[in-house]
Amino acid sequence: MLSTVISLKDVSKKYIMGGDTVFYALKNVNLEIKEGEYAAIVGPSGSGKSTLMHIIGLLDKPTDGKVIIGNKDISSLDDDATSTLRSEFVGFVFQQFNLLNKLTIKENILLPIGYARKKFDYNPEERAEYLMERFGILDKKDSFPNKISGGQQQRVAIARSLIMKPKLILADEPTGNLDTKTGNEIMELFGELNKEGITILVVTHEPDIAERTRRQIKIKDGEVVK
Amino acid sequence: MTYLGSILKSAITDFGKNKGRTFLTSLGILIGVMSVVLLMAAGAGLKVYISQQFESMGSNLLYVMPGNMFGEGGSGLSGADGGMAPLFVEKDIVTLKRLKGAEYVIPYYQKTVKASYVGTTKYATLNGTSEDAFPGNNFIAEYGTVFSSADNSAKNKVAVIGSNLAEKLFKDGSLAIGKKIRIDDQLFRVIGVLESKGGGGLGGPSFDDYIFIPYKTAYIFNTDKKFIQITVKAKTEEDLPVLKEEIMTELKKRIKTDEFSVVESTEILNTIGSIFSILNIVLVAIAAISLVVGGIGILNIMYVTVSERIKEIGVRRALGARRNDILWQFLAEAVVLSVFGGAMGLGLSATVVLFLRSFFPAYISWQSIALALGTSSVIGVVFGVFPAKKAADLSPIDAIRYE
Ligand SMILES: Nc1ncnc2c1ncn2[C@@H]1O[C@H](COP(=O)(O)OP(=O)(O)OP(=O)(O)O)[C@@H](O)[C@H]1O
Numbered sequence: 359m360l361s362t363v364i365s366l367k368d369v370s371k372k373y374i375m376g377g378d379t380v381f382y383a384l385k386n387v388n389l390e391i392k393e394g395e396y397a398a399i400v401g402p403s404g405s406g407k408s409t410l411m412h413i414i415g416l417l418d419k420p421t422d423g424k425v426i427i428g429n430k431d432i433s434s435l436d437d438d439a440t441s442t443l444r445s446e447f448v449g450f451v452f453q454q455f456n457l458l459n460k461l462t463i464k465e466n467i468l469l470p471i472g473y474a475r476k477k478f479d480y481n482p483e484e485r486a487e488y489l490m491e492r493f494g495i496l497d498k499k500d501s502f503p504n505k506i507s508g509g510q511q512q513r514v515a516i517a518r519s520l521i522m523k524p525k526l527i528l529a530d531e532p533t534g535n536l537d538t539k540t541g542n543e544i545m546e547l548f549g550e551l552n553k554e555g556i557t558i559l560v561v562t563h564e565p566d567i568a569e570r571t572r573r574q575i576k577i578k579d580g581e582v583v584k
Numbered sequence: 585m586t587y588l589g590s591i592l593k594s595a596i597t598d599f600g601k602n603k604g605r606t607f608l609t610s611l612g613i614l615i616g617v618m619s620v621v622l623l624m625a626a627g628a629g630l631k632v633y634i635s636q637q638f639e640s641m642g643s644n645l646l647y648v649m650p651g652n653m654f655g656e657g658g659s660g661l662s663g664a665d666g667g668m669a670p671l672f673v674e675k676d677i678v679t680l681k682r683l684k685g686a687e688y689v690i691p692y693y694q695k696t697v698k699a700s701y702v703g704t705t706k707y708a709t710l711n712g713t714s715e716d717a718f719p720g721n722n723f724i725a726e727y728g729t730v731f732s733s734a735d736n737s738a739k740n741k742v743a744v745i746g747s748n749l750a751e752k753l754f755k756d757g758s759l760a761i762g763k764k765i766r767i768d769d770q771l772f773r774v775i776g777v778l779e780s781k782g783g784g785g786l787g788g789p790s791f792d793d794y795i796f797i798p799y800k801t802a803y804i805f806n807t808d809k810k811f812i813q814i815t816v817k818a819k820t821e822e823d824l825p826v827l828k829e830e831i832m833t834e835l836k837k838r839i840k841t842d843e844f845s846v847v848e849s850t851e852i853l854n855t856i857g858s859i860f861s862i863l864n865i866v867l868v869a870i871a872a873i874s875l876v877v878g879g880i881g882i883l884n885i886m887y888v889t890v891s892e893r894i895k896e897i898g899v900r901r902a903l904g905a906r907r908n909d910i911l912w913q914f915l916a917e918a919v920v921l922s923v924f925g926g927a928m929g930l931g932l933s934a935t936v937v938l939f940l941r942s943f944f945p946a947y948i949s950w951q952s953i954a955l956a957l958g959t960s961s962v963i964g965v966v967f968g969v970f971p972a973k974k975a976a977d978l979s980p981i982d983a984i985r986y987e
């Protein structure tokens with residue numbers, strides 16, 4: 359049986375709006391992500407996809423319910439412990455790439471290493487070289503992000519998300535800023551990585567993109583509908 | 585690389601990419617540090633200068649001067665106003681010479697004169713004094729000899745001149761001996777050239793430009809036969825207090841108490857020292873204000889930096905940065921900014937001091953280097969901590985969602 363990477367139990371995210379009205383960005387979400395899965399969270403704009411991804415990625419906390427990683431509810435962890443867990447557990451890929459423009463490609467990829475508290479059983483520099491080589495960006499390693507194409511930037515971001523060998527890759531609209539062809543290449547890359555056993559969760563509002571994954575989690579008005 | 589090393593490196597490369605803003609921001613610190621360092625350098629130099637001046641004259645000296653300079657009711661140096669007319673006469677010299685503790689008694693009549701030899705004319709300070717002036721001031725003849733008490737009694741027109749003046753008039757000091765020089769309208773025979781004493785500088789006359797003649801001979805110029813000052817050298821340091829009292833007692837028989845003073849060299853040094861420490865406090869306060877203003881500049885720019893980089897903070901948090909990682913990052917940037925200003929201030933001060941040294945023994949001590957860099961790091965920390973804390977306190981979710 360495949361082990362569970364993360365599971366959400368009755369997770370809600372409430373915002374108190376003006377006039378005492380409560381807005382549910384997420385409502386009673388139950389979700390389980392298994393090791394090796396390649397899933398998409400799909401839904402229209404404003405449905406709560408990013409909110410869900412931020413909770414899974416430990417950037418945000420639910421107002422109700424439990425987030426369980428390795429049989430432990432992580433809602434009670436303090437800020438430092440959450441940061442450390444985030445650093446080891448999850449790798450993010452964003453729509454706007456979110457690379458730091460004053461760092462080189464290689465420095466960007468190695469950035470998470472500087473914040474890690476664990477001992478490495480591999481050489482991060484070598485892994486960075488390997489990832490750059492594999493993603494066809496090795497010749498750009500000393501360039502700066504604003505000097506390379508969008509597709510290349512997203513490859514750098516994916517390399518950065520993989521440098522720590524996390525349990526889970528979270529990609530929020532990874533193709534949103536790319537043309538169709540480049541977007542397809544990125545999705546192909548995710549497919550390959552998943553075949554190697556990496557767990558990937560892609561957030562998208564495009565059904566085409568969602569189809570390319572192996573499981574679709576549909577979300578509407580903060581609720582998982584299928 | 586260590587953790588600290590990597591944040592410092594990132595802070596420094598960050599500023600490398602923003603040179604103009606970095607420079608302008610650290611300008612306040614630069615000016616503050618520069619004024620502190622220059623003040624300290626000038627103060628230290630002045631101390632050296634003053635003690636050099638006094639050391640070159642020797643110790644155990646008492647200065648008998650007109651005016652109520654340090655007496656009760658006198659207000660420091662300003663008490664000397666109007667009391668500077670020459671006051672002492674030959675009888676005083678003779679009286680003081682008889683005191684048991686007195687080794688040398690050196691009267692001074694001073695006048696600025698034109699000294700000339702074969703067409704070369706120089707301004708010099710003429711001193712009408714006694715033969716005691718030479719051993720009492722540690723003046724040694726490099727060529728020839730100094731004058732004697734017999735020269736004084738006989739009113740011989742002989743002169744002993746400083747090495748610098750000798751060089752100016754004769755090219756080489758050794759050539760001066762036996763030559764006749766014209767001092768104003770009088771001819772004098774040069775019998776000795778003194779070893780160089782240094783000093784002077786600051787535009788004041790140096791001993792090396794002095795002319796010494798017997799005080800009785802000097803009556804040709806000193807028609808009043810009065811002396812501006814008498815320096816008395818005590819036989820030993822222990823004799824100083826008693827000698828001072830005896831001089832007072834003797835002179836009081838002839839002159840009113842508040843018309844003259846007897847001071848020790850240490851008293852003069854202390855007074856000059858305290859005037860400079862008051863001046864220093866004022867100037868250091870001004871420097872401190874400019875440091876605070878510089879610190880506020882850093883505070884401002886760091887707040888701007890933080891709000892410009894909220895997204896970056898969110899990304900770093902998403903990649904695993906803790907609250908303190910963000911805090912240290914921005915604090916390091918503030919300190920680097922401030923120390924950069926401090927280092928530039930130090931560098932510029934060093935240039936200025938190097939230039940000053942040709943007039944004046946100013947120098948930058950290790951303490952002032954430590955103080956400059958220490959103060960600027962402290963300012964970086966104090967003024968950087970608020971923006972850095974603001975950055976660290978941003979919640980990861982607000983930061984990453986920020987557009
Ligand atoms: N801090 C907040 N305060 C109030 N409402 C919020 C807050 N953050 C998010 N929301 C709301 O929660 C809802 C879900 O937002 P979310 O960003 O998860 O949507 P999304 O599905 O990712 O949409 P998109 O496809 O446009 O990115 C939205 O209606 C949004 O306005």
Ligand SMILES: [Mg+2]
Pocket residue numbers: 407408409
């Ligand atoms: Mg979204």
